[in-house]
Amino acid sequence: MTAPVIGVLALQGDVREHLAALAAADAAAGPVRRPEELAEVDGLVIPGGESTTISKLAVLFGLMEPLRARVRAGMPVYGTCAGMILLADKILDPRSGQETVGGIDMIVRRNAFGRQNESFEAAVEVKGVSGEPVEGVFIRAPWVESVGASAEVLAEHDGHIVAVRQGNALATSFHPELTGDHRVHRLFTDMVRAERRGDAL
């Protein structure tokens, strides 16, 4: 079977690092800026960056509704940090004009780890990723305040939820694309392969 085609939403944020990590996980990766490009991918990564900016640009580029429609239809999607915020059904502390794509029944708190702890690294055990814990790079990261019944918590740090999966939607507070360890991207590309094969979840 040919490699799954995985897009990285390329409106703002750390697009290049995700493209490299996806390629290392044997996906055919490319940037997505237009609805026509979104229509061609088997799965999508929403990168870290600034969630309000990404949300406003998605509306401006006519991508917000197509994104919602594809996520609702079951396209595999993976959001890191700001991308996690975009996948939340609800933001506890949104900025004005900030919308989300939604897809995961969870409430996120932006910049949750606070000023003292703006950026840090921590070992994180992620369900579905075997071997050593993942090196979690947290940069003004959100955490998940609560999840609904259909969302599964995959990881916690200091008692706070930092990775969640609901069906074909995956989200992490941290940035695996910055570490050179591609196991989380491989977990996601496996989700995309399974969806292409038509496997039941």
Ligand code: GLN
């Ligand atoms: N704090 C940012 C936001 O609210 C997220 C930071 C990140 O993606 N590294 O969007």
